[in-house]
Amino acid sequence: MLLIEHLYTGTDETTKTLTLSFDQRTKSRLRTTLDSGEDAGLFLPHGTILRGGHRLLASDGDIVEVCSAPEALLEVRCENLLDLTRAAYHLGNRHVPVQVGGDMRGGWLRLADDHVLADMLRGLGCMLSHLEAPFEPEAGAYGGGHRHGDDDDADERPGPRIHEYRSRA
Template sequence: MARRLVEHAPSGEWPRDDEVGTLTLPYDDRHRRRVRLTTDQGDEVLLDLPRAVALEEDDGLMCELGGWFRVIAAAEPVLEVEGKDATHLARLAWHLGNRHTPTEIRPNVLRVRQDHVLEAMLNGLGGATRRLVVPFSPERGAYHGHDHG
C-alpha cells in the first residue's frame, strides 16, 4: 500500500531532520491536490491534500504515518531572455504576459518554457535568448491561493 502524503509545509517550516525521501517534480506536477507519484527512492506515494497546493523547491510533504518528503524542482528545458535595459526587459515581459505565458522573473532575465515561436518573437523584439535546462518556477497568478468562499 502506498504511503499517503497528507500535509504540506513551505520551505523552512517543516522538520528537515524528519526527511525520509525526496520527490523531484517538473513545474506542471507541482500544483496538485491528489495524484500518485514515485519518489526519487523508487517508492509509490499518494499525494492526498485537502486542497491543491503550489509546491516549491524545498517544501515538505508529511506522510500520514510520520516522516517528510522534500520537494525538488526538476530541471526542464527553458528559454532565458535578457533585455537591453530594465525598460526593454519590462516590454518583453509585457509581451509574454499578453500571451498568458508562464514566466519566471529573475534578476535581469526572464525564463519561459522553450518554444520556438516565443524564441522568434523575443529575438525579433531585440531580446537576447539562450536555451537552458534548469528548474522552472514561474510567477503564480495574482489570485493563486485566493479563497472565493
C-alpha cells in the same frame, strides 16, 4: 502506495525526496514516484503549488522534501530594462508562467522552452539562450482563476491569491 496529504512546517529532518517538474508541482492530485522509487499519491488542498524546498508529511510519518526538476527553459535577456519589461508584458498577456531574476549581467526572464514564444521574443529584440534548470515561476493565477484578496467571496474559493508581496522587513 505512500499517501501524502499535508504540507509540513515543523523542524524534523527530511527523510525522503520527491523531484517534480513545475507542471507536476501545480497538481493537487498526482500519482508519482519518490526519488527512492517508492510509489506515492499526492492529495493536497486544491490550488496548492509546490515549490522546491517545500516539505510534505507522508502517511507513514516521513517528511518528504520537494525538489524542482531541471527543465528545458528559455532565458530571456534584453539590452535595456524597457525591452525586458516589454517582453514580460507580452508573455504575461499570454498567461505564460515566467520566472524573474537577475545576476551581475542584469535582469532575465525564464520560461518553458517554446519555439513560438522564442520567435516572438526574438522579434521583440530579445537575446535568448537555452538551458536546463529548475523552474520556479512567479506565483500568480495558476489555480482558482484570477482573483484578488479583497474579492467578496475570496475565502470561499480554493486556490492561491494572485498577488503575493514581499515583506518590507
